[in-house]
Amino acid sequence: MRGRRALGPLLAGVLAGAALVVPVTTADAAPPTAAACAASDADIYRPPASVTGIPGSVIACKATELPHVPGSVPLHAWKVQYSSKDNAGAPVAVSGTVVVPDAAWKGTGSRPAVAFNPGTLGLGPQCAFSKQLSGAFQDEYEGDNIAALLKAGYAVAATDGAGYLDGQTHPYVSGVDAGHALLDVVRAASAVPGSGVAKSAPVGLWGYSEGGAASLWAAQLASSYAPELKVVGDASGGVPGDLKVVAQGLDGGAFAGFLADAVIGLAASHPAMPFDELLDSTGRSAVAKAKSLCLVGTIATFAGQKLENYTEQRLSLDQIYALTGTDGKTWGQVVHEQKLGTGIGRKNSGARYEIGFPVLQYRGMLEEVIPTSTEDATRRAYCNAGITTQWKLYPGDHLLTDQQAKDDVVKWLGDRFAGRPELGSCLLP
Known part of the structure; x- marks a missing residue:
């Protein structure tokens, strides 16, 4: 469930591991470097015999190129295999990508990091986002999203989601699996040797469609599952809430x-x-x-x-x-159990899922894939729970909305990183 340029012709027709890496956190001032990440592609996608270490530990990493991220921002990138937990609390290994601009961060404090979850890619092992970014890329919109984040100076930790290692099945739309994987990839970003991403970095969450559900699940789980992360906001679009x-x-x-x-x-x-x-x-x-x-x-x-x-x-x-x-x-x-917006509340509310930061939700006015009733209901549930929620509508359908929202999302996340207030729009109809 998502929007992508590669779907254009099809929609028109339809509608008409071995290489162990010891986790290291580098200083903010250290420039990105490919040192100590010498795993092979096979290492990244081979399930380890057992998964040890705390969630977010790096199991293997590999310096990589990103030929399908548009623009000319100099960067360093790594494919990673990292530890996480499934919905039952069992340890699992997940693959993803960490990307850091080469230019020094010019803002205050640590360079911000955005945990990014792509929309639906398909269940085939070749569909993993990390493989598409570095090889047969098919989703130009989300390449644009990553490019926009890098241009703004932010580090990006993009999860493939669980289940893209050899012989596995992606647990598509399983909320807790997705939320854990997204939170743990940004933990892993600071553990990649030479990334320069600080554990203390402010964190933003972002996803659209399947990714929007994943980022909203990460928002719901952050305070209990990853309380040490300094999450300052979540942007979730095209959310299949129910x-x-x-x-x-x-x-x-x-x-x-x-x-x-x-x-x-x-x-x-x-x-x-x-x-x-x-x-x-x-x-x-x-x-x-x-x-x-x-x-x-x-x-x-x-x-x-x-x-x-x-x-x-x-x-x-x-x-x-x-x-x-x-x-x-x-x-x-x-x-x-996958329904979003249930059991939620503000920080210190005692709710099952406490959310202590603003949330941006958005959808297209011509949405044709996900019933708008459930997207609207998720927004109302957040507002009714007292969570600061900004709501935006765009003129596109499911295919186009992600691209239409891109610049607004990057700016909104930038405002959160800068500590600017967000009052939300819950009082609006």
Whole structure:
């Protein structure tokens, strides 16, 4: 779920490890350097035999080039494999990219860092954002986003999200998995030898579509999971806040591929739930196909398909929600647990998820992928919880809104880094 330039022609048709690295934090004044990061690509994407160390520890790193980030900002970049935790609290390894401008930070204090989560890329291992940035790049919009952050002087820690290591499945739309991975990649940024990113750096969170859900989950989890991070704001656009509402809108529609990925991702992240045994032969083939595709192929392959077409008993969404896993939870409960804006409150409120910094949420007025009712409901939930929330609308559809919002988001994050006040727009209709 996201906007990207590579989708343009398709949408038009549809709608008409071995190399261990010891964590090191360098001084702010130290220039970026590629020293001590000598892992191979294979090391970055090979799952370690076991994951040790605290979340955000660097397991392996590799200096890399970013030929598909536009502009001419001199920079140093590293692919990283780092430690995180899944939704059950078990240690996992995750891949990502850390990028730092070569120019010295000219603002006050430490150079700010932005934890960035891309939108939907697809489940295929080749779709990992770190691979696309350094190789067969397909998402020019989010390359623009990273370029804009670098031009502003900020370090960028971009997660691939869990599940892009060899032989794994990305836990697509699993909120806690996504939030942990995003918070831990910015922890890892300061542990990359020579990055110059300080542990004390002010941190911004940013994502759109799948990435918007991930960054909002990171905002909800930050105070309990990563209290040492100095998060000053979160920008989340195109947020699929309630997956039941989103699924109803996707099933049988032009963008049913997002639903296919979501079911596969939640089954991977919640292994107690029934899944394989529900599928017929067509469903098993469809799952294997989805796990090999990036976004464009996923949308083209599954357009118009209903989930029931892949199950032995032709199960509807409501029938699937009623099914129980070996842990006693129903599928409906698992999906509901991914809903954003529940159990939230201000700092020191005693809420399950305390948020002590401003949030920017945005969407397109011509949104056609995610039901706008759920995006609007997430914003209202944040306002009702007393969280300072800025709300912006853009004239584009899902494809265009991320690009339209880019400069505003970078400026908004810059205001947060500079300590400027944000009053929000919750009193506006």
